[in-house]
Amino acid sequence: MHILMRMLVALALSTTVSTAAYAAEYNxxxxxxxxxxxxxxxxxxxxxxxxxxxxxxxxxxxxxxxxxxxxxxxxxxxxxxxxxxxxxxxxxxxxxxxxxxxxxxxxxxxxxxxxxxxxxxxFQWVLSVPITSPATTLQQFMEIAKNDPSKRNYGVPLMGGMPDLIGSSVGNKSGVAIEAIPFNGSALMMPQLIGGQLASGVTGSPEAVTMVRAKKVRPLAVTGDKRSQLLPEVPTFAEASVPGLNLNSxxxxxxxxxxxxxxxxxxxxxxxxxxxxxxxxxxxxxxxxxxxxxxxxxxxxxxxxxxxxxxxxxxxxxx
Missing domain, CATH: 3.40.190.150 (Bordetella uptake gene, domain 1)
Incomplete structure (x- = not known):
């Protein structure tokens, strides 16, 4: 009887181990x-x-x-x-x-x-404007937004976090509220930014660099505590007098x-x-x-x- 019980217990344990191993090894x-x-x-x-x-x-x-x-x-x-x-x-x-x-x-x-x-x-986050925009610096963009309500918007590939913080920080610095226009990803936002339907837009550095190299947008500032090696001519937000945007993603x-x-x-x-x-x-x-x-x-x-x-x-x- 004891031998039979040991055999049954061993069989049960073997089945359990085999089942666990099977579950762990997805095929x-x-x-x-x-x-x-x-x-x-x-x-x-x-x-x-x-x-x-x-x-x-x-x-x-x-x-x-x-x-x-x-x-x-x-x-x-x-x-x-x-x-x-x-x-x-x-x-x-x-x-x-x-x-x-x-x-x-x-x-x-x-x-x-x-x-x-x-x-x-x-990666870093980048605020850019259409290549047709008269703004060549962040300060100029803020001045334009202050004087022209139609330019008080920025496209974002997602809501909240750094893209949202960029817009609110720039708006606070310029003294006017800048409206966030949300999209489901940068791929859907970029055509609107390039085409000038958006006054500005926030994208990750990969999308920004692609658009900049194609001469379709003008980058104004980047997040982080140092400039991007890929966009060395673009100041950080801190350099452009908008602090608190030194976190990357x-x-x-x-x-x-x-x-x-x-x-x-x-x-x-x-x-x-x-x-x-x-x-x-x-x-x-x-x-x-x-x-x-x-x-x-x-x-x-x-x-x-x-x-x-x-x-x-x-x-x-x-x-």
């Missing part, structure tokens, strides 16, 4: 959800990294765009997805951290609902909370190998992004926590 296609429209910098970054991740992970990797509500729709989708390695999120700190702070109905929390898997790149991979450690480690290792590829590194640099090529899971978690603390205590996040 289907992997989806990378981008919570913005196709054509923007985050989407381009996801599509650049997908082949390398597919090679390293041994799975088909598909990029899936789920835009809307400043990244809220796609981010919430991943939060509710199975934590089995089938779905990952490549997003800005904005959609993961700031949106739930300013939108009570978002239904997710950066620290509670996601596993940070690795920071990919960082990052792109990072996330997974639903409770992703098994073995899967998280495997994904992080695949990401780091992909980012070490010289061709990938060059293409990321060509996208005007500051590559982060050695972000471990603890480092990614620490960066997420620092960003959360900043915006959670900042009145700017709740505008």
């Amino acid at each position: 289907g296609p992997i989806r990378i959800v981008v919570p913005f429209a196709a054509g923007g910098a985050t989407d381009a970054l996801a599509r650049l990294l997908a082949p390398g991740l597919a090679k390293e992970l041994g799975h088909t990797v598909v990029v899936e765009n789920r835009p809307g509500a400043s990244g809220q729709i796609g981010t919430a989708y991943v939060k509710n997805a199975p934590a089995d390695g089938s779905v990952y999120l490549l997003a800005l700190d904005h959609s993961v951290v700031i949106v739930p702070l300013i939108t009570p109905t978002a239904g997710y929390d950066a620290l509670r609902d996601f596993t940070a898997l690795g920071t990919v790149a960082r 990052f792109n990072a991979f996330f997974a639903p909370k409770n992703l098994p450690t073995t899967i998280a480690d495997k994904f992080n290792a695949a990401l780091r190998k992909t980012l070490a590829n010289p061709d990938v590194r060059k293409q990321v640099s060509d996208m005007s992004l500051d590559l982060v090529d050695s972000s471990s899971i603890p480092e990614a978690k620490s960066e997420l926590e620092r960003t959360y603390r900043f915006w959670n205590t900042s009145a700017a996040a709740k505008r």
Whole structure:
């Protein structure tokens, strides 16, 4: 009887272990959800990294765009997805951290609902005007906005956070309210800015550099505590007498909370190998992004926590 019981217990334990191992080893296609429209910098970054991740992970990797509500729709989708390695999120700190702070109905929390898997790149925010605008400096733009109500607007690829803070800070400095015109991603905003339907617009440095090189917009100022190496002639907002805009943003991979450690480690290792590829590194640099090529899971978690603390205590996040 004792022998039979031991055999049954051993069989039960074996079944449990086998089931757990099966659950931890997902064998289907992997989806990378981008919570913005196709054509923007985050989407381009996801599509650049997908082949390398597919090679390293041994799975088909598909990029899936789920835009809307400043990244809220796609981010919430991943939060509710199975934590089995089938779905990952490549997003800005904005959609993961700031949106739930300013939108009570978002239904997710950066620290509670996601596993940070690795920071990919960082970038600055840029305020630009159409190339046809008479403003060649931020001071001139503020003077024009002060005198012409039709020029008191700025396009933003998402609401809240740094883009919103830029507009409110410039408005406060100029003494007039400047209206934010929201879009679901930079790709949808840029044609309106280039065409002059917007008086100004805030984009990440990748989109800004592309438009500047094509001579379609004129950049007036950048965030951060130093000038962009890609736009060295453009002053920081602090240099242009608009302080408090020295925080930059990052792109990072996330997974639903409770992703098994073995899967998280495997994904992080695949990401780091992909980012070490010289061709990938060059293409990321060509996208005007500051590559982060050695972000471990603890480092990614620490960066997420620092960003959360900043915006959670900042009145700017709740505008």
